[in-house]
Amino acid sequence: MAETPTAQTASLEGIEGELLAAVAKAPDLNALEEVRVAALGKKGRVSELMQTLGRMAPEERKSFGQAVNQLKERVGEALDAKRETLGRAALSARLAAERADVTLPVREGPLADGRTHPVSQVADEITEIFADMGFSIAEGPDIETDFNNFTALNIPPEHPARQDHDTFYFAEGPDGTRPVLRTHTSPVQIRTMLQKKPPLRIIAPGRVYRSDSDQTHTPMFHQVEGLAIDEETHLGHLKWVLEEFCKAFFEVPQVKMRFRASHFPFTEPSMEVDIGYAKVGDEIRIGEGDQWLEILGCGMVHPNVLKNVGLDPTRYQGFAFGLGIDRIAMLKYGMPDLRAFFSADLRWLKHYGFPSYAVPTLAGGLGQ
Ligand code: DAH
Numbered sequence: 003m004a005e006t007p008t009a010q011t012a013s014l015e016g017i018e019g020e021l022l023a024a025v026a027k028a029p030d031l032n033a034l035e036e037v038r039v040a041a042l043g044k045k046g047r048v049s050e051l052m053q054t055l056g057r058m059a060p061e062e063r064k065s066f067g068q069a070v071n072q073l074k075e076r077v078g079e080a081l082d083a084k085r086e087t088l089g090r091a092a093l094s095a096r097l098a099a100e101r102a103d104v105t106l107p108v109r110e111g112p113l114a115d116g117r118t119h120p121v122s123q124v125a126d127e128i129t130e131i132f133a134d135m136g137f138s139i140a141e142g143p144d145i146e147t148d149f150n151n152f153t154a155l156n157i158p159p160e161h162p163a164r165q166d167h168d169t170f171y172f173a174e175g176p177d178g179t180r181p182v183l184r185t186h187t188s189p190v191q192i193r194t195m196l197q198k199k200p201p202l203r204i205i206a207p208g209r210v211y212r213s214d215s216d217q218t219h220t221p222m223f224h225q226v227e228g229l230a231i232d233e234e235t236h237l238g239h240l241k242w243v244l245e246e247f248c249k250a251f252f253e254v255p256q257v258k259m260r261f262r263a264s265h266f267p268f269t270e271p272s273m274e275v276d277i278g279y280a281k282v283g284d285e286i287r288i289g290e291g292d293q294w295l296e297i298l299g300c301g302m303v304h305p306n307v308l309k310n311v312g313l314d315p316t317r318y319q320g321f322a323f324g325l326g327i328d329r330i331a332m333l334k335y336g337m338p339d340l341r342a343f344f345s346a347d348l349r350w351l352k353h354y355g356f357p358s359y360a361v362p363t364l365a366g367g368l369g370q
Pocket of ligand 1: 185186187188227228266268269298299300301322323324325
């Protein structure tokens with residue numbers, strides 16, 4: 003027998019209709035929560051209905067109780083469904099509002115603490131300048147043959163220049179010669195001329211070793227070798243290249259350079275080059291003043307060297323130079339003590355080092 007709706011069940015339908023309408027109307031999650039509290043909370047409409055049960059006759063209480071529970075369930079389902087819809091809408095709105103701007107600068111992370119050592123930075127600056135003048139990069143090993151480091155460079159056994167180099171020697175090999183830790187980058191000249199035919203234009207940055215240590219000398223240091231060989235390169239070209247290099251490297255419109263006659267076994271004539279600077283307080287100004295600092299050795303490649311690599315000195319000629327990287331790094335960036343370069347002190351590196359994005363380019367600036 004179908005139950006006839008009592009007055010209470012009729013009013014239940016009304017209440018359910020109201021609550022469902024309120025759920026449907028809730029514009030956002032906060033409003034929906036208010037609706038939930040008002041409906042199902044401790045003092046909400048459903049609790050109120052439950053409290054009326056106590057005053058009912060047992061039969062009526064049973065059917066009314068069931069009806070209220072079903073109402074509670076349906077309102078709960080409606081709330082859940084609405085919550086999900088509103089939640090999804092809220093997420094889409096947030097995603098649309100919080101768009102990431104990929105053009106913003108990158109936030110500094112732990113990687114930003116890393117620094118490029120000034121020697122690496124300066125080697126890159128030098129490379130960039132000479133590359134722009136048409137020189138390519140050549141390399142050689144740190145452990146060299148006696149022939150490449152000395153003999154081919156016109157420094158035969160017993161030559162006094164061998165004593166000047168404070169060489170680190172290895173044990174004698176089967177051929178009776180001792181390999182060395184290269185004392186200069188000049189052996190890369192020999193390697194290049196043995197491998198390739200002129201015209202040649204190379205620079206060779208790298209480590210070199212001499213048994214010598216004080217405030218301005220460390221047993222390992224860095225040089226860049228330069229070599230240009232063809233049929234007509236002359237001393238004027240050498241001077242121009244070095245002058246252009248110094249202007250670009252020190253980023254000044256004019257430099258003062260002094261070419262002093264000197265002697266190297268592998269060049270004839272040979273020169274040492276000083277650069278003029280002024281010291282104003284702690285600051286070093288290149289291109290001003292009357293102080294001089296020797297920065298490189300150079301000259302026209304000696305005919306004997308050309309002969310040693312099988313080139314005809316009546317046909318080929320050219321220039322070579324060797325530049326101390328550490329020294330010009332000290333000069334350019336005002337670093338007073340060479341030993342600090344190799345002491346692996348993170349505080350020093352943080353102060354004098356370069357951020358990894360400061361890649362030297364002629365267009366963008368060398369030492370940003
Ligand atoms: N190799 C020389 C040194 O270490 C520097 C040098 C001088 C290199 C003259 C050259 C040069 O190429 O032509 O002291």
